[in-house]
Amino acid sequence: MTTPNPADVRRLEIDGAPATPAQLRLRALDGYGHFTAMQVRGGRARGMALHLDRLDVATRELFDQSLDGDRVRAAxxxxxxxxxxxxxxxxxxxxxxxxxxxPEGVPSLMVTVRAPVELPATMAERAQSLKSVPYVRPVAHIKHLGGFGQAYHRRRVARAGFDEALLTGPDGAVSEGAVTNVAFFDGREVVWPDAPHLRGVTMGLLEPRLADAGLPTRRGPVFLRDLGAYRAAFVTNSWGVSPVCRVDDHDFPLDEELMRTVSEVYEGVPWDEI
Incomplete structure (x- = not known):
């Protein structure tokens, strides 16, 4: 899973108009802000209500102001x-x-549009290898700007032959991936790590729906030393769901039944009008 290249941006608007050089300079020097990322298909996006709530809650926390969802949709x-x-x-x-x-005390929206991202068709092709790193994002519950730590560790693990960095805290407590949420399956239930993390929109869509598909879920501590207690793992982000084939030197065989169920639940989530 790669980080989008800024050079690939097809459109960039600020508050409903093409961005000016002055506006872009201001944002280049201002690392205080937050964002959400979504895949749009047919003019629709999954979990639109979760995206809007994320933006409103973070704007209230960072700027002491609300952010109207209709304004976001229109932008x-x-x-x-x-x-x-x-x-x-x-x-x-x-x-x-x-x-x-x-930048002037009032929330301002910058919207970027890139080509859509499609995951490989088969779960085997999607399988991700994760390398653990000792890092927990500051203010982890907000999808904030300034992800230097994540980018640093992702580059380092990529050089070591891994697809994604697995962020861990004291005693090897797993929190999340650098750009993903991660879940572990012990054969009976799905466990989402309860260490500090960002609750991604895809995670937010899956978590309340998996039980109805026969996959109970819970949040709890997950430690690197206990990976042997789980028979499978998967990661989620705005692109969808992918199995985990390895964490450090611990291999996870592909659990076709688990991934079929998780994928079907996700694919069954309706697309919302923007």
Missing amino acids: VRHALAGDGTPEGGLLLDAAVRVYVHA
């Missing part, structure tokens, strides 16, 4: 619509991010 729709020309027409499928800054 995303406007960025997807383009300028009406054939070259800049409506994009129904895309990867969208909504950033919130407050």
Whole structure:
């Protein structure tokens, strides 16, 4: 799972208009803010209510102001619509991010539009290898800017041949992936680590639905030393769900039944109008 390249941005708008150089300079020097990331298909996105709630709650915490969901929806729709020309027409499928800054004391929305991301078709092709690193994100419950620590560790684990960094705290307590949530399966229930983490939208969609598919879930401590107690693991983010094939030197065989169930639950989540 790679981090989006800024050079791949197809459109970038600030408060419903093309960004000016002055606005971009201001944001380049302002690392205080937050964002959400979503995949859009057919002009719709999964978990739109969770995205809007995330943005509103974080804006209240960071800037002491609310953020109206209709304003966010309008900004995303406007960025997807383009300028009406054939070259800049409506994009129904895309990867969208909504950033919130407050450079003049009032929340300002920056929307970026990139090409959509598609995971490989088979779970075996999606399988991720994770390398643990001693790092926990500051203010982990907010999807905030300034992810230097995550980027640093992801680059280091990639050089070691791994796909993703697994963030851990004291005593090897697992919290989350650098850009993912992680869950472990002991053969009976799915365990989401309860160490400090960001509750991703995909996690938020799966967690309350898995039990109805015969997969009870709970939150609890997960330690690197106890990985042998689990028979499978998977990661989630805005791109979807992928199995974990390895954490450090511990291999997880692909649990086809587990991943089929988790994938079917996720794929069954309706797409929301933006």
